[in-house]
Amino acid sequence: MFRWCSTLSLLASLLLPLPAHSDDNSNTLSQLRADLSQGQLDVLLQRQDIVPLPASTIKPWVQAQPIDRFAITGFNESDSRFAARVRLHFPGGGISFLRLEGTPATPYTLTDWYDYSSGLRLTALLKEGRWLQSEGGKAFLEALGESPNEARVANLAEGRSAALTLWLTQCLGKPCERIAATHQLESEQPMIWLLRRAIASGDTDQYRQQHGALLDALGDDAYLWWLEGQYALEFQQCGWLAAPLRDAWQRHEDELLLADVALQCTLNHTPEQTAFGTALTRQLSVATIMDSVKAFFAAHSRPVPQSWQLWGQTSLSPILPADQE
Numbered sequence: 001m002f003r004w005c006s007t008l009s010l011l012a013s014l015l016l017p018l019p020a021h022s023d024d025n026s027n028t029l030s031q032l033r034a035d036l037s038q039g040q041l042d043v044l045l046q047r048q049d050i051v052p053l054p055a056s057t058i059k060p061w062v063q064a065q066p067i068d069r070f071a072i073t074g075f076n077e078s079d080s081r082f083a084a085r086v087r088l089h090f091p092g093g094g095i096s097f098l099r100l101e102g103t104p105a106t107p108y109t110l111t112d113w114y115d116y117s118s119g120l121r122l123t124a125l126l127k128e129g130r131w132l133q134s135e136g137g138k139a140f141l142e143a144l145g146e147s148p149n150e151a152r153v154a155n156l157a158e159g160r161s162a163a164l165t166l167w168l169t170q171c172l173g174k175p176c177e178r179i180a181a182t183h184q185l186e187s188e189q190p191m192i193w194l195l196r197r198a199i200a201s202g203d204t205d206q207y208r209q210q211h212g213a214l215l216d217a218l219g220d221d222a223y224l225w226w227l228e229g230q231y232a233l234e235f236q237q238c239g240w241l242a243a244p245l246r247d248a249w250q251r252h253e254d255e256l257l258l259a260d261v262a263l264q265c266t267l268n269h270t271p272e273q274t275a276f277g278t279a280l281t282r283q284l285s286v287a288t289i290m291d292s293v294k295a296f297f298a299a300h301s302r303p304v305p306q307s308w309q310l311w312g313q314t315s316l317s318p319i320l321p322a323d324q325e
Contacts, residue, residue: 028082028104029075036070036086047102048110048122066091073221077104081111087223095223097192116217118169119184119191124162131160149176154183161185168193190214192227199231204240222252229261238265246276253283260292267296274311286315 035043067088074085086098101112114121131137140156140163147153148171157163164183171180172193181193190213198206211228218224225248232241245262252258259280266276277289290312297304 028108039067117192120165120169200235222255222258226258238269242266242269272307
């Protein structure tokens with residue numbers, strides 16, 4: 001089962017609303033690519049000038065998960081500021097969306113980032129810098145490291161939103177996620193964990209709100225749709241998400257992962273219908289599609305519907321010239 005990666009994914013809302021340019025020859029962009037190419041997020045921690053805590057203190061809440069590949073999906077730069085939108089891919093299949101802001105230089109300095117998984121903004125931690133270094137803050141950090149699955153972490157956070165969000169950031173994808181999530185304060189910021197919660201509960205209103213905000217932030221990213229497909233399958237919500245996933249694939253026909261999750265969701269909801277299989281033949285062979293169909297039903301211990309068997313046989317059969325029919 002795929003799930004989103006809980007390493008820091010940064011705010012990818014609107015890029016800088018000031019005179020800016022996107023330039024593949026940008027020195028800042030080249031540095032950023034070089035840093036990400038090292039395959040760890042640790043390098044970015046060395047670039048931050050946000051939280052008055054050493055990287056060794058922050059590092060435990062940034063999982064040291066190798067980066068398999070990345071895509072910088074947006075980059076703007078002016079003389080004094082830059083913003084980069086990044087998508088990370090991890091070896092286990094997880095993905096994360098990032099937004100970085102900073103000051104151009106050699107080396108560049110990060111002045112803000114936002115965790116799109118949990119809603120953590122490091123500038124919000126900056127405002128809590130004095131508290132984090134106080135006895136109360138140290139007690140919170142110690143509990144966060146030693147017993148994140150205990151409710152006392154919420155008490156030690158003293159109602160501080162940034163501290164509570166830091167707790168959630170550490171717990172995403174872990175057993176302590178449930179208790180950390182229940183103590184989060186209300187926020188209008190788009191967050192992937194809220195999107196997942198909306199899909200899990202079938203709350204279509206919250207889904208539309210989060211989905212729309214994430215689209216505004218990330219653009220029509222095929223991998224955002226892929227995540228939604230994973231959640232739809234996980235929480236059995238393909239009844240209302242299969243059609244949007246198929247539509248999304250129509251706009252991203254070269255993304256095979258999206259094609260796969262859209263097909264699985266379609267088979268989950270309408271197992272007899274083969275129309276999407278026909279659409280997929282624009283990019284995939286009939287044999288490949290049928291292999292996926294067979295694998296899906298085998299995984300669910302169900303026979304392949306006769307409609308799909310007939311579709312595969314008919315589609316694989318050569319079309320004879322009229323004089324040979």
